[in-house]
Structures are given as structure tokens and as C-alpha cells.
Amino acid sequence: MLRISKIMDYGTLVLTHMAGAPTRVYSAADLAATLGLGQPTVSKILKLLGQQGLVRSSRGARGGYALGRPAEDISVADVVDALEEQPFGLTECTALPGACSVEAGCQIRSNWQRINAIVRRTLEDVSIADMVRPNPTEFSLNRQPLPRPEAKSRVAHPTTWSIPE
Numbered sequence: 001m002l003r004i005s006k007i008m009d010y011g012t013l014v015l016t017h018m019a020g021a022p023t024r025v026y027s028a029a030d031l032a033a034t035l036g037l038g039q040p041t042v043s044k045i046l047k048l049l050g051q052q053g054l055v056r057s058s059r060g061a062r063g064g065y066a067l068g069r070p071a072e073d074i075s076v077a078d079v080v081d082a083l084e085e086q087p088f089g090l091t092e093c094t095a096l097p098g099a100c101s102v103e104a105g106c107q108i109r110s111n112w113q114r115i116n117a118i119v120r121r122t123l124e125d126v127s128i129a130d131m132v133r134p135n136p137t138e139f140s141l142n143r144q145p146l147p148r149p150e151a152k153s154r155v156a157h158p159t160t161w162s163i164p165e
Contacts, residue, residue, distance in 0.1 A: 028042045031046075
């Protein structure tokens with residue numbers, strides 16, 4: 001099963017909450033309390049997001065965290081890249097080429113690479129601003145799908161059905 005990690009989910013939650021009031025400065029403690037997350041987790045997420053410029057921090061009495069750029073300019077792929085330890089990939093060979101012992105002779109590797117590219121582009125096309133919107137049909141995916149290879153019939157002999165009269 002494909003799953004988003006907890007840290008990815010929480011990081012997206014933090015950013016979408018911040019995108020709701022993009023000029024506001026948030027403390028890690030306030031974010032943790034508001035979102036029902038542990039403060040150490042939120043602090044770790046903010047640190048990692050800050051290293052990639054997705055949030056910026058300021059010190060002092062009015063210090064805290066703010067979005068590093070407009071929510072429209074932060075993609076879900078940016079969040080994945082900031083928070084995941086390994087490069088994005090659905091399989092070992094798409095995340096870390098050369099890591100799989102059967103990679104050279106694998107007959108399905110190119111298909112996994114194609115699927116990986118489609119998922120990656122979709123993550124790039126969905127912004128944090130899109131995630132704030134309550135209706136997913138409002139997403140504006142800008143890219144066209146990859147061209148599909150010529151479809152092959154999966155059924156060797158098609159079945160003809162008829163209804164007796």
C-alpha cells in the first residue's frame with residue numbers, strides 16, 4: 001500500500017494551517033496546541049521545512065515561523081523533499097538507482113519509473129494553497145498526463161454476450 005508518512009502528513013497539516021493566515025507568525029507551541037500534535041514533532045518539522053526555505057523563522061518577543069513563500073508556490077512535492085529522508089520514489093530503483101540487486105534485468109522497472117514520474121508530477125502540481133481548499137475538484141493540475149503506450153488487450157479471446165429472447 002502506498003502511504004504518506006506521519007511526518008509528511010503533519011508537515012502538510014502545519015503548512016496548510018499557516019497558509020490560512022499567511023501573514024501571521026506562529027510559534028511551535030501554538031501550532032502544536034492548535035493542531036493537536038506534540039511540540040517536539042512540530043519543532044522538528046519546522047526546522048526541516050526551514051532548511052528548505054518553506055518556512056522562515058524570526059527570533060525575539062514577536063518571533064516565530066511564517067511561510068517562506070506564498071502557499072501557491074509551495075508544492076506537496078516540496079514538502080516531501082523537505083521531510084523525507086530518502087529521495088522520492090515508489091520503489092527502490094526509482095528512489096535510489098542501483099540499490100536493487102535485480103535492477104539491471106528487471107522487466108518492470110521502466111513501468112515503475114513511468115508511474116513514479118506521474119505521481120511525482122501530480123505532487124508538484126498540487127500546492128499548499130490547493131490543500132487549503134475544501135473541495136479537491138478545485139485543484140488546477142497544470143500538466144497533461146504522460147502519453148500512454150499503445151493499449152494492449154488483456155483478454156486473449158473477447159467474450160460475446162447475448163441475451164436469449
